[in-house]
Amino acid sequence: MSIEQREARQPWILLSPALAAIVMLLIVPLVFIVVYSFWLKSAAGADTPGFFLDNWQEALTDPFYRDILLNTLKIAAITTLVCALLGYPAAFFIARSQGNKVGLLVLLMLPFWISYIIRTMSWINILGVSGALNSAMIWLGIINEPIQMLYNETTVILGLVHFLLPFMVLNIFVSLDGIDTNLEDAASSLGATRWQGFLQVTLPLSLPGLAAGGLLCFVLSAGTYITPVILGGPRDAMFANLVYEAIIRQLNWPLGSALSLLLLAVLGVLVIIYNRYLGMAQLAKGLG
Amino acid sequence: MSAVTLNNIVKRFGDYTAVHQMSLDIEEGSFVTLLGPSGCGKTTTLRMIAGLLDPSEGEIAIKGKRVNDVPIHKRNLGLVFQNYALFPHKTVADNVAFGLNYRNVSKEDARRKVAEALDLVQLPDLGGRYPKELSGGQQQRIALARAIVIEPDVLLLDEPLSALDANLREDMRVELKRIQQSIGVTTVFVTHDQTEALAMSDKIIVMSEGRVEQIGAPEEVYNTPASEFVAQFLGASNLLSASCTGVSGGEIAVELPGFPRIVIPKQRAPTVSAPGPVRLIIRAERLVLKPEGTVAGEELGVDAAVENVDYQGQSARYFLRVGEQQLQAINMIDDHPFPAGSKVTVQLRAKDCAALPVEART
Numbered sequence: 001m002s003i004e005q006r007e008a009r010q011p012w013i014l015l016s017p018a019l020a021a022i023v024m025l026l027i028v029p030l031v032f033i034v035v036y037s038f039w040l041k042s043a044a045g046a047d048t049p050g051f052f053l054d055n056w057q058e059a060l061t062d063p064f065y066r067d068i069l070l071n072t073l074k075i076a077a078i079t080t081l082v083c084a085l086l087g088y089p090a091a092f093f094i095a096r097s098q099g100n101k102v103g104l105l106v107l108l109m110l111p112f113w114i115s116y117i118i119r120t121m122s123w124i125n126i127l128g129v130s131g132a133l134n135s136a137m138i139w140l141g142i143i144n145e146p147i148q149m150l151y152n153e154t155t156v157i158l159g160l161v162h163f164l165l166p167f168m169v170l171n172i173f174v175s176l177d178g179i180d181t182n183l184e185d186a187a188s189s190l191g192a193t194r195w196q197g198f199l200q201v202t203l204p205l206s207l208p209g210l211a212a213g214g215l216l217c218f219v220l221s222a223g224t225y226i227t228p229v230i231l232g233g234p235r236d237a238m239f240a241n242l243v244y245e246a247i248i249r250q251l252n253w254p255l256g257s258a259l260s261l262l263l264l265a266v267l268g269v270l271v272i273i274y275n276r277y278l279g280m281a282q283l284a285k286g287l288g
Numbered sequence: 289m290s291a292v293t294l295n296n297i298v299k300r301f302g303d304y305t306a307v308h309q310m311s312l313d314i315e316e317g318s319f320v321t322l323l324g325p326s327g328c329g330k331t332t333t334l335r336m337i338a339g340l341l342d343p344s345e346g347e348i349a350i351k352g353k354r355v356n357d358v359p360i361h362k363r364n365l366g367l368v369f370q371n372y373a374l375f376p377h378k379t380v381a382d383n384v385a386f387g388l389n390y391r392n393v394s395k396e397d398a399r400r401k402v403a404e405a406l407d408l409v410q411l412p413d414l415g416g417r418y419p420k421e422l423s424g425g426q427q428q429r430i431a432l433a434r435a436i437v438i439e440p441d442v443l444l445l446d447e448p449l450s451a452l453d454a455n456l457r458e459d460m461r462v463e464l465k466r467i468q469q470s471i472g473v474t475t476v477f478v479t480h481d482q483t484e485a486l487a488m489s490d491k492i493i494v495m496s497e498g499r500v501e502q503i504g505a506p507e508e509v510y511n512t513p514a515s516e517f518v519a520q521f522l523g524a525s526n527l528l529s530a531s532c533t534g535v536s537g538g539e540i541a542v543e544l545p546g547f548p549r550i551v552i553p554k555q556r557a558p559t560v561s562a563p564g565p566v567r568l569i570i571r572a573e574r575l576v577l578k579p580e581g582t583v584a585g586e587e588l589g590v591d592a593a594v595e596n597v598d599y600q601g602q603s604a605r606y607f608l609r610v611g612e613q614q615l616q617a618i619n620m621i622d623d624h625p626f627p628a629g630s631k632v633t634v635q636l637r638a639k640d641c642a643a644l645p646v647e648a649r650t
Contacts, residue, residue, distance in 0.1 A: 182373035185340055188360045189367035190438060191390030197361075200386075204377050 037257035047254060055258035065242065065259065069266065072239040075153065076222035079160040083168040083217045084210060086161070091172035091209075105173070108166050120159045120230045124150065151233035159227040164220055168213035175209020176202070211278035219267055239263050289352055291316045291442055291474035292337060297346035299332050299498075306332045308498045310346075314442075314476065315490075319468055321477045323485040324495035325521070330478045331446060333495075337476060338444050339363050350441055361390070366435030366473070370447040372427040374419040380406075380430050381415035387438035405433040408467055425456045432464070436471060443468070443475045449484060461487055482522045486510060494518045512556055512642055516567060519644070524572035524605075526615045532566045532643065542568055542643055546611030548588050550638050557643035565646040574640040575617035577606060580631040587635040594630050608634065 037055055040048040059065055094104045111119060126132050127149040134146040149155065179202060187197035221227075225240035232238075237245075240263065247256035292314040299307040307329040314320050322330035335341040337348060339360030348355050355363055374383050384405055388398040406412045409429035419427055428448055435443060448464070449457045465488050468475050479485055485492050486506045494501040494509060494517070502514040513519035516527055530544035540557050542550045550568070560566055582589070590610055598605040604625040608615045617634065619625075626632055 180371065180373060182369045182371060183375060185338075185360075186367060186369065186373040186375075186434075187386070189338060189363075189365055189444075190387030190434070191361050191364075192386075193359075193361055196390070201375055 033257045033261060036254055037261055039254040041252045041254050052254075055255045058255065059258045059262050065239075065262075068237060068242060069239050069263070072222055072263075073266075075157060075160070075238060076218045079157050079164060079221040080214050080217040082157065082161050083165050084214060087165055087168035087213065088172055088210065090165075091169045091176055094169070094173050095176035101177075105170075108169055111166060116163055117226060117230070119162065120227055123155065123159055123162070123231055127155065150231065151236070153232070153236050155231040156228050156236050156238075159231040160221045160224060163224075163227065164217045167216050167220070171213030171216065172206060172209045175206040175212075179205050208278070211274075215271065215274055215278075219271065222267055223263065289316060290314060290349075291318075291351060292476065293347075293349040293352075294333070294337075295347040295349070297333070297336060297343045297348065299329070299336060299341065300344045306498050307336075307343075310498075310500055312493065312500070312503070314474060317472045317474055318490040319465070319475045319477065319488060320491045320493065321479060321485040321489040322493050322495060323479060323482060323521075324501075325480055327497075328495040329498040330480075330495050334444055334446055334476060334478045337442070338365055338367055364438065364441050366438060366440035366443040368428070368431050368435050368443070368445045368448045370450050372419070372424075372431045372451075374427055374431055374434070376419055378418075379415065380411075380417050380419065380422070383419065383430060384415075384434045384437050386434060391438065401437050402433075405437040406430075408436070408470070409433045410463075424452050425460060428452065428460060429463075432467065436467070436473065440473065443473045445475065445477045447478055447480070449479070450481070457484075464488065486522070494521065496521070512558065513569060513644070514559070516644060519567075519569045519642075524616055524618060526568075526570045526572060526575070528568040528570070528613055528615075529646075530566050530568040530643070532560055532563045532645075534563060535561065540643065542566060542641070544568060544613070546613060547590050550588065550641055552641050552643055553639055556639065556641065560643050560645050567644045567646055569642040569644065570615075570636060571640065572605070572616045572618040574636060575608075575615060575619075576635045577608075577617055577619050577626055577632045578635055580633050582633045582635070587637050590634045590636070592632055592634045594626050594628055594632060597625055597628050599625055608632075610634070 036047075038051045038053070040050065040052045040054060042048050094101060094108070097104060124131065128134070129146045129148065129150075133149070134143075137143045138146065183201050183205070184194075184197050187201050188194065192200060222238075223240055224238060225244055228236050228238045228241055239259070243256050243260045243263070246252045246259060290313045292312070294310055294312040297307055297310045297312075298305065310329075310333065322333055324330050332341060336343050337350075339355070339358065343356065350363065350365075374380075375386065378386070381402055384402045385398050388401060393401065402415065403412065406415060409432055411426060411429055411433075414422065414426065414430070419430065422430065428451075432448070445464075449460050452460055461484055477484075477488065486509075489506055491503065492506055492509045493503050496517045502509055502518045504512075504514075509518060510522055513522065513525075519525045519527060528544055530542045530547075532540055533543050533549075534541040535554075538554045539551050540554060540560050542552060557566075576587075577592075577594075578589075580591070592608040592610045592615070594606055595609050595614075596607040598607075599621075601621075603618055603620050606617045606619065606626065608617060615634075
């Protein structure tokens with residue numbers, strides 16, 4: 001074997017463990033799910049193998065699924081927007097702090113040391129009927145009866161923002177931190193106020209980080225299923241909850257497969273559209 | 289009227305004083321260089337003039353108007369950075385037009401001014417490109433165009449040539465001076481490179497450790513250094529311990545072991561006023577090596593031994609010993625350099641020497 005041939009082979013040798021893991025753990029199960037989605041659940045118990053379009057017809061035509069899908073996308077969009085609005089100033093502050101940037105970043109990562117489920121459940125202790133906020137307001141005499149604040153769409157969004165904000169801050173921070181501060185000085189020397197300089201220079205240059213953070217928040221919140229279970233009411237189910245219902249409660253694997261593929265396809269299309277306009281390269285930068 | 293006046297400027301960062309009691313007058317239309325090693329306070333001074341830093345004490349005036357409380361965006365200054373600081377997301381034309389957006393300039397006028405500025409820096413066809421598509425030298429020209437298109441009261445240049453490679457740096461030096469002269473803008477240039485300072489400036493301000501060591505025209509600073517620091521920082525100098533044995537009207541006499549008596553014109557030693565210990569300053573390129581025993585004409589001759597030779601092609605740097613003293617000489621090479629170990633006669637002229645009184649340094 002010539003040196004060229006050996007060198008051409010080397011990347012593939014290095015990649016093979018990762019490729020094997022992706023094929024075994026992602027591609028193969030996905031193929032199973034695709035195949036499953038065309039089977040039929042039979043009342044007898046064992047599913048009927050074959051090529052039936054019944055599940056797909058139900059998933060694509062039943063307005064119940066459509067409404068929940070749209071609601072899921074709406075909640076994801078609101079969550080992303082709130083994360084962006086809250087995350088940008090925080091990221092800006094960290095990027096521009098003269099002192100301990102690393103310390104601030106560690107503080108940002110600190111919540112990840114506690115399980116996501118426990119962090120989400122902590123809101124019950126804060127907003128619940130006998131939670132901290134109600135108790136404090138009763139003690140202060142602002143209200144006489146505890147207010148029902150939990151188990152609605154707002155608390156679902158609250159929980160999602162709580163979970164996803166660090167991802168947004170981190171992505172924007174990476175973008176902002178890479179911007180030469182001389183650029184802002186140059187802008188102000190040319191006559192721009194600090195705010196004008198920010199709008200003209202810093203904001204546009206940090207857009208890739210904002211876009212990457214936005215994509216991450218959107219995809220993660222659109223696929224969430226724990227947050228609505230813990231903080232949502234009976235009518236606040238998101239799309240992933242339907243998949244759970246179908247597979248675990250109704251044991252309808254074929255329908256659950258079709259529904260999960262539908263969500264995958266919708267998010268996939270959105271990511272492709274997004275990528276076309278904003279570029280994915282920053283995502284890797286933001287995660288690294 | 290002075291374009292820029294600094295009046296007893298002090299800048300402290302916590303306990304550290306970066307600039308001590310600095311006063312300065314910069315004439316309208318002149319090219320003034322702040323020269324010194326890194327950490328001497330030159331960039332801090334520039335940033336205070338720009339309005340990027342507030343002085344801890346003292347006053348800064350631009351065109352006679354106090355600007356201490358005027359924010360940077362209202363000072364009308366052109367600022368050029370070492371790393372160019374072009375806006376990477378804007379085209380060259382948009383970069384140059386940036387400052388015009390904040391001045392009452394019509395779209396048409398703006399287009400014309402941008403074209404003129406690009407012509408001036410000799411890059412008229414690059415308006416549609418993005419900065420990353422340009423070379424370092426081109427980027428620096430665009431940064432210059434962006435700074436001068438707004439017709440600033442003062443152009444501030446913060447080591448603008450340092451990021452360029454050597455050949456390009458020399459071209460840009462000539463170019464920068466040409467542009468400055470053609471528009472006649474008052475320019476403050478910060479550099480650590482003495483060659484740049486000597487080549488470009490009307491006036492050089494040599495700084496060290498936050499203090500002004502000397503202010504003067506390039507030739508003045510080079511020929512008559514006001515301190516040992518200046519003598520050593522500008523060019524290769526020999527600083528020798530000597531004693532002044534006599535001061536008469538226009539001349540002073542200096543003696544040191546191994547050398548004949550040297551009579552220096554008073555204007556080369558303006559601060560030596562009485563006999564006593566002095567520092568004799570001789571530029572390395574003013575010591576001319578000749579074969580041993582060459583009879584000196586009007587020049588003074590000193591016997592020396594070559595200890596080491598640093599061959600540089602067209603010239604050579606010689607490390608010499610005269611008695612107990614070590615000297616450096618830089619000579620053009622005629623034929624072959626003198627080899628290490630050879631005995632030579634070193635010729636020097638009294639009028640090429642300068643002297644400083646030896647003071648108790650704090």
